[in-house]
Amino acid sequence: MKYCSCLIFLIYGKIKEINKIKEIKLIKPMAQDYTKEQLWEIFEKLPSDLKQAIFSEETAAYISDICLRNKVGGNKISEVARYTGRVLMGILSIEEFQKILTSQLKLEEDVAKNVFYEINRYIFNPVKDSLAALTQAPVTPAPVTPTTPTPAPPTKEEIPKTTPTKPAGRDVYREPIE
Template identity: 35%
Template sequence: MVGSTELQKLKEEYPEFFKKTPAKLIDFILSEETSSKIADICVKNGVGDDDKIEGIAYRIVLVLLNKLPKENLALTLESGVGLTAETAKKVADEANQFISSARAQLKLGETVQIEKELPKETIVEEKPKRPPSKDAYREKIE
């Protein structure tokens, strides 16, 4: 958990981030419960190295902040943290369950912003197809 003075320093250094990010999400990310849950996921899947746990936690936070797609988490853990493919998949699956439940708990959507509304689809009527007929102009191939 980050202390209040450390959090104040972060708010001064990165004011735009704190304006854009919901306070509930920041509190959730910095909570002791979140830290222990991430550590439990790591230990359960055989990751005990503190540096690797820190790398995993960093990437899970990126997913929570919508900076990394959750579909890419396993690959990112494999290449960025140095986990085996099997371990990365197990950790990513559990982390994605945790992330989904966190979003539901915090009532956050999958995407934070929608840039612009997509244009409406135009409905094009299909013309009935002619029944296939023999092509009189086609030459026979021998």
């Protein structure tokens, strides 16, 4: 009976973990892992600046420096690099990148924020236009609404100027000059 309750606890823990993973929205529906052929197909369709960013030594150096500066070590550096590559390939959205850093890589919240901020600044920001083009939803034409003619601006009417007339008699409100 003791082993049964432990097994139920483990299964329940895994179910909670799976439910957390399901909350993460991906740009393209994907299995957890792509085959090499699928990744190459996706890679070949990318713009040249994203291709260059993926295999750039500068990108690798940035990831390594960022992780070491934030005390992320071991296998987690390669995992950060893998998820960074998935963002650059358009498989994963930038918005979900930080969630993955905390949920799957188990980084502390402040460390994950710092890593995300620096990777976003040094790696994603230089290619943000290409990334935006990858993540944009297909544009549907806006419904055509009939336009009403705009009314013409009002014209100025000439108002005749009236000249003040002098009163016929003496002005009682006026003080006499001394």
